[in-house]
Amino acid sequence: MESRLIEALADCVELMASGESLAGCLRRYPAERAELEPLLRASATLRGLPVPPPLDLAKVGQVALARAAELRAVSTSPEAASASSTTQKPPDRMLPALLVALLIALMVGVVVLMVAIIALIVGPPQPVIPATATPTQAPLSTDTPMMTPSVTSTLTPTHTVIVTPSPAGVTATPGVTVAPAVIVPPLATVPPPPPPGDDDDGDGNDDAAIAPLPPPGDDDDADDDG
């Protein structure tokens, strides 16, 4: 039923556009007359909307042409061309570099913070306190027991350990206090290792601030200290 009405309306609209009257159209579709009539009246009302006065085409054209000239000038200027080619996607290009820079800055910040904390804990160099550990208490040298297991286990022969005795250091055995170890990268300038047990001042500790890490079980230093 609706499809018949749709076709009837479309046909009547065309007929009325070509001059047929509303009554004439309705006579062609007597079965649909009741439904068609209000629709055709509404269409006639729409069609009867007054035609506006002639548009000032010159004025409208002038506005459009002026805008076209502006846009043409912008699109053909070398600045616009270079700007559009170089600054097409700056955020996309810069993003990875910015992230890397941020990461590096963060890492440097953490390292600086750690160094500062260590410096605060260690403090200025203090007079050396003689070691009193007995051989049974300190099977290794006085240097090695002060290091935490995680540090000693990861050191390679190419690394050196700076040990600065300090009261604020870590106490490994009663009476023996040694500052925490600082690992120096292999690229750092490292003086040649002194012979084990170099103890010129007779304080019981090696005088060398930098000493090679003895192999596990090396008892030379322990002997010197003892």
Add this chain to the structure above:
Amino acid sequence: MGKKMCYSVERSGVHNSDNDPMDDAELVKRLKQYDPEAVSEVVKNHGAALHRYVAAIVGDYHLAEDIVSETYVRVLEHIHTYAYTGAPFRAWLYRIAHNLAINAVRREQPVADEEALLQIVASEADPEQAAQQGEERAALRRALLKLTEEQQQVLLLRFVSGQSTAEVARALQKSEGAVKQLQFRAMRSLARLLRGAEAGDGI
């Protein structure tokens, strides 16, 4: 039926750009270069019909003229985003004009109604009759704006711009059957709304 076919062919002949898609392709290409000749051609070919279309929505001829100008400016500003796919260029033109007109009505409907009424009253010999006509047209416009956007477009293109079913179908990229169906539903809704307005329900 034969008469109907003749009518469609005749009307299509008026809009040469629809018969030859290359015309629109060339026009768009030149508009993308802001070619003054192409701009003038678009204004000349579509200005008056666009003005009538917009005036039917806003009910104010001066506002309609401003909207038509703004439509061309928008077209030029966004032509670089327009990709010609075979659909008539004027479909895009009318869509921009339609959106601008609807926005204008939403923004200043009471003012537009008064302006339209004043224009009609001033132009008619019988002010009372003119005022009544003005009310009817205002009611028609309000009813029209209550329809869906597609329904509005179909009715305005068919009855105000005077395009054939085939032309509207091309403009809206729909089949002719779909346009007829849209037209039927739009007319049914419009008739119901106008009946309600006459009965004093208000729109």
